[in-house]
Amino acid sequence: MNGTVGASGLILNEPLLWEKGRKGRRGMSMVESGVPPAPIDAGLCDEGPDFPDLSEIDVIRHYTRLSQWNFGIDSGMYPLGSCTMKYNPKINERMAATPEIACAHPMLDDASSQGVLRIMFELQQFLAVITGMDAVSLQPSAGAQGELAGMLIFAAWFRSRGEKRTKILIPDTAHGTNPASAALCGFTPVPLKSGDDGRLAVETVAALMDGETAGIMLTNPNTLGIFESNIRAIAEAVHARGGLVYGDGANMNAIMGIADPRKCGVDVLHLNLHKTFSTPHGGGGPGAGPVCVVQALEQFLPAPRVIRDDSGYRLADGGPSSIGRLHAFHGNFSVLVRAWSYIRSMGPEDLKKASQLAVLNANYVKERLKGTLHLPYDQPSLHECVFSDQFQHDHGIRTLDMAKRLIDYGYHPPTVYFPLVVPGAIMIEPTETECRDDLDQFVEAFKAVVQEAADTPDLLLQAPVRAKLRRLDETRAARHPCLCG
Amino acid sequence: MRYLPHTPEEIAEMLAVVGKGSLDELFTSIPADCRFAGSIPVPEALTEWQLNDLMREISGSMTIEPQHSVLVGAGRYQHHIPEIVRSLAGRSEFLTSYTPYQPEMAQGTLQGIFEYQTLTARLLGLDVANASLYDGASALAEALLMGLRVVKKSRRVAISRAVHPHYREVVASYLRPTGYEIIELPFGPDGRTDLSPLAGVDGLAAVALQSPNFFGAMEDLEQAATAIHASGALLVAGFTEPMAFGLYKNPGRCGADIACGEGQSLGLPVSFGGAALGMFACREEFVRNMPGRLVGETVDLEGRRGYVLTLSTREQHIRREKATSNICSNQGLCAMTAAIFMASLGGGGLRQTARCNYDLSEYLKNGLIAAGAVPVFSGPTFNEFALRFAGDFTPVRERLKGKGIVAGIELGKYYPDYTGCWLFCVTEKATKTILDTVISEVRG
Numbered sequence: 062m063n064g065t066v067g068a069s070g071l072i073l074n075e076p077l078l079w080e081k082g083r084k085g086r087r088g089m090s091m092v093e094s095g096v097p098p099a100p101i102d103a104g105l106c107d108e109g110p111d112f113p114d115l116s117e118i119d120v121i122r123h124y125t126r127l128s129q130w131n132f133g134i135d136s137g138m139y140p141l142g143s144c145t146m147k148y149n150p151k152i153n154e155r156m157a158a159t160p161e162i163a164c165a166h167p168m169l170d171d172a173s174s175q176g177v178l179r180i181m182f183e184l185q186q187f188l189a190v191i192t193g194m195d196a197v198s199l200q201p202s203a204g205a206q207g208e209l210a211g212m213l214i215f216a217a218w219f220r221s222r223g224e225k226r227t228k229i230l231i232p233d234t235a236h237g238t239n240p241a242s243a244a245l246c247g248f249t250p251v252p253l254k255s256g257d258d259g260r261l262a263v264e265t266v267a268a269l270m271d272g273e274t275a276g277i278m279l280t281n282p283n284t285l286g287i288f289e290s291n292i293r294a295i296a297e298a299v300h301a302r303g304g305l306v307y308g309d310g311a312n313m314n315a316i317m318g319i320a321d322p323r324k325c326g327v328d329v330l331h332l333n334l335h336k337t338f339s340t341p342h343g344g345g346g347p348g349a350g351p352v353c354v355v356q357a358l359e360q361f362l363p364a365p366r367v368i369r370d371d372s373g374y375r376l377a378d379g380g381p382s383s384i385g386r387l388h389a390f391h392g393n394f395s396v397l398v399r400a401w402s403y404i405r406s407m408g409p410e411d412l413k414k415a416s417q418l419a420v421l422n423a424n425y426v427k428e429r430l431k432g433t434l435h436l437p438y439d440q441p442s443l444h445e446c447v448f449s450d451q452f453q454h455d456h457g458i459r460t461l462d463m464a465k466r467l468i469d470y471g472y473h474p475p476t477v478y479f480p481l482v483v484p485g486a487i488m489i490e491p492t493e494t495e496c497r498d499d500l501d502q503f504v505e506a507f508k509a510v511v512q513e514a515a516d517t518p519d520l521l522l523q524a525p526v527r528a529k530l531r532r533l534d535e536t537r538a539a540r541h542p543c544l545c546g
Numbered sequence: 547m548r549y550l551p552h553t554p555e556e557i558a559e560m561l562a563v564v565g566k567g568s569l570d571e572l573f574t575s576i577p578a579d580c581r582f583a584g585s586i587p588v589p590e591a592l593t594e595w596q597l598n599d600l601m602r603e604i605s606g607s608m609t610i611e612p613q614h615s616v617l618v619g620a621g622r623y624q625h626h627i628p629e630i631v632r633s634l635a636g637r638s639e640f641l642t643s644y645t646p647y648q649p650e651m652a653q654g655t656l657q658g659i660f661e662y663q664t665l666t667a668r669l670l671g672l673d674v675a676n677a678s679l680y681d682g683a684s685a686l687a688e689a690l691l692m693g694l695r696v697v698k699k700s701r702r703v704a705i706s707r708a709v710h711p712h713y714r715e716v717v718a719s720y721l722r723p724t725g726y727e728i729i730e731l732p733f734g735p736d737g738r739t740d741l742s743p744l745a746g747v748d749g750l751a752a753v754a755l756q757s758p759n760f761f762g763a764m765e766d767l768e769q770a771a772t773a774i775h776a777s778g779a780l781l782v783a784g785f786t787e788p789m790a791f792g793l794y795k796n797p798g799r800c801g802a803d804i805a806c807g808e809g810q811s812l813g814l815p816v817s818f819g820g821a822a823l824g825m826f827a828c829r830e831e832f833v834r835n836m837p838g839r840l841v842g843e844t845v846d847l848e849g850r851r852g853y854v855l856t857l858s859t860r861e862q863h864i865r866r867e868k869a870t871s872n873i874c875s876n877q878g879l880c881a882m883t884a885a886i887f888m889a890s891l892g893g894g895g896l897r898q899t900a901r902c903n904y905d906l907s908e909y910l911k912n913g914l915i916a917a918g919a920v921p922v923f924s925g926p927t928f929n930e931f932a933l934r935f936a937g938d939f940t941p942v943r944e945r946l947k948g949k950g951i952v953a954g955i956e957l958g959k960y961y962p963d964y965t966g967c968w969l970f971c972v973t974e975k976a977t978k979t980i981l982d983t984v985i986s987e988v989r990g
Binding site for chain 1: 547549550551552556557559560561563564565566569572573574575576577579580581582583585586587588589590591592594597598600601604605606607608609610611612614616618620621622624626628630632633634636637638639640641642643644645646647648649650651652653654655657658659660661663664665667668669671673674675677678680681682683684710712713715716718719720722723724725764791792793794795796799808815816817818819820821822833839840841842843844845846847848850852853854856857858859867868869871872873874875876877878879880882885886888889890891892893894895896897898899900901902904905906908909912926952955974975977978981
C-alpha cells in the first residue's frame, strides 16, 4: 500500500454529548429580557428537556472530533455511482449565507422579497432551458419528493380527464425511490425487464402499456450509465395509449447541453440539484428536487411559483388544477441559491463541458478497470460504469469486501449492490471534478485490492483496518434497535 | 473553469485510452433526434468577483435587512444563532459527505445524528425520533399517513384549522390520491381546537393539532389526548416553534403518540423558509411504522461502540413500493445543525431562552392591549399572539417599517373571518426598546 493516500490519521475518541458537561455550563450567550417576568399558568409548564449543559469549547471539540471521523468530497474521491459526488464550490456557500438572503422571511409580501424571488425566477428559467421543458417548480425538497410531485401530476392529469389508471411501468434499472413514490399516488408498479444490452426495448413497453397504465418512469441515462436509445419510440408507444412519460433526471449530469429530455419524449422530469448542480449532500440532505414539465402539464405543478410582471417578481398561487403545496414555503431555498450560483459560475460552455468530462472520466475508469473487474454490460456508457465481483468469487471475495478494503486505501467505496440487475454490482461515478492523476491513483488502488483478493483475501475480509472502527454489526443494530441514548 | 481540472493534453491522452477521437464521440449512443440543439441558453459564465457583484445587487433589492426587527413568526422564527453553530455545521467533513451508507467512513455523521435523535426525543418527550424529514409540513403529512398504517381499518384523519394553513395544504396534497378523508376541526374563542365534531366519527386514524398553534395559542393537549385515545385514534402533535418546549410541557408528556414539526428555530436561518428541518418522534411501539431514516447503536468487530443506519427494511430502497415512505435524502445537515444548537444551549439555556421569548412576548401583548388593542383569542400563548385594533393598523405598520421594525402579518389572507386581525411574534432577539417603540406608535 505504499504511495496510496490511505493512512491512519490522528483520530481522537469522543464520548456522546450527554456523557460530558456539567449542569450550569453554557455554550452560548444568554439574553436577559429586560422586562419583568410575566405570570404563567404553572399547570401548563414543565422543567424543560434533559439536555447536557456544555461550555463553548466542549461543543467545539465534540463536533470537531466527530467531523474528523467523516470522509467528504473535500477529503478525497467519492466515486459513489448515481450520487454524483462532484466538488461543491465554496463560493456557493457564501452566496447562500448572504445576510439579506439568509434573513428573508417567507411570510412577508413580494415587495420585500424581490431579491430572493429573482433568484428563484432565474433558476426556474435555467432549469427549463437545460432540460428543454416548459415550466418548473422548485418546491420539492429532494429527488424523491420531486418524483412524488411527478406522480401527483400524473394522478391529477388523469383525474382531470376523468380517467382512472392504476398501474405504472418501472424498468429494473430504475432508482429505488421510483416504486415507493408511485405507490404513494396509488399506482401499482409493473416491473419491466431491460434487454441483454442494458437497454429497454420498445416491444417490452408496448406489450404492457395499456389503458389502465398511467405511463412509465424512466431514468435516462439509466443506472447502468447507458443511454436508453429507444426512448423516443418508447415515449411514442406510451403516448399512443394515452400514457405519460416520467423522466428521472438524477443522471442529468451526463447530458447537459448534449441530450434534450423534451425531444426524448419526456413529459415530467425531476432534477437533483445536489447531484448535477453541485450543492453539497450534507451527510444526507438538504437536497432539492425541482420538477419540470411540458406545457400541457404546467397547470398541475406545485404552487406557488415565481412569475415576473410589470411590478417585478411575484409569487403566483396555483390554479384549481395545481397539485398544491409540497413544502410549507419554497423548498430548500438555500440549496436553490447554491445551484443558481453554480449555473451562473459555469455558463453554457462549461455546463456542457462538465457533462463531457464526467463521461470521459467514467469511460476512462471503465477502460482501465475492464479485465480487472467483470464488466457485465460492455456497452457504450456515459457518466458511470457498473462492474461486478464475478471474477473474485473463486477467492471467496464479494463486492462488500473490496469496498471495505478501498477504505484502507483512502477512497470512499463506489455504490455497491445497485443496480439490482447486476448481482454484486460495483457502480462507479467519478464525476468531472476528478483529474486524471487522481483517477489513475484510484484505478491503481482498485487493482491492488483485486490483487490482494487473489493473494491475501483475508486482508479484504478483515477490512477496513485503518478507519476509526472496523466493520460494524448491522444485524445486531436491526435486531436490538438502540435508537436513543 | 476552476472546477474542471482537465488540461487539453490530458483530455487528448484520456480520449486515446478510451479509443475516441473527440469528446463528441463519447456520445454516439445518443440518437440524433434526442440531441440538444445549439448552446444552452443560460447567461455567460461569471468570475467569482462578478458573481459577488451580482449578489450585492440582488441582496440590495431586499428591503428587509438583517438589522431590522422582524416581529413575524407564522412558521419561521428569528432566533439568535451562535457563531459556533455556523462554524461547526459548516465543516466540510459534514457538509460534503453523502448519506452514511459506509459507516466506517461516516461515524461523525452517524454519531451526530444519533445524538440529534436523542436530543429530539428528549425535547418532544417521546421514545424515538428519526433522522429528520423535509420540513414540518411534510412531516405532518407523513405522520397522518403513518397513523393510517398503524390504526387498522381506518380511513379518516382530522386536522385542526388552527394548524398552519400551509401545512394543511401540504397534507391535502399528500393525501389527495389516497382517497382518505380529511376532517377539518374548528377552533373556539380561546383559539383552541374544538374536538366536538369528532363525536360519532368512525374509522378515525389520527387527529392532528398544532401547539403552539398558528395563532400562538397553547392547545390543551392533555385533554385532547384523552378524548382522542378514547376514540381509538392517535394524537399527532404538530409544532412550528419547538422553543416552546423549553417552558411548556412537551407533546409526549401531554400524551401525544407522534410529535412532528419544524425545527428551523434550532439554529437554522430563516432563509426564505428553507433549508428546513422536519422533526419527527413517536412512541416506541410504532417505530417499525415510522417514515425516514434511523441511526442505531451497535458495535464493531472488536466490540467498540459505533453507529449505523438501521431498520432499513422499512425504507424505499429495500421494500420498494411497500416502504413506509419514499423518502431518501432528508435534511441531514439541518439535523446536525439543530443538534449543535441544542448542545450549545443546554437544558438550562433552552429554558432561559424560552422564558425570555415568553416574557418579551407578554410584554408586547399587554402593552398593546393597554394601548387599545383587543386579543383575538383568550387562551395562553408562547411567543406569538393575535390582536385586533380599533383603527386600521396598516399605516402604523408602515411607520414602524420606517423605523426598522416589521410588525406582524395580517390574518385575512389565511382566515377571511379574521380580516383586520394581526399576528405578532416576539423572540429573544427583540429588545424592550423595540417593543416600546411599537407600543407607543400604536398609542399614537
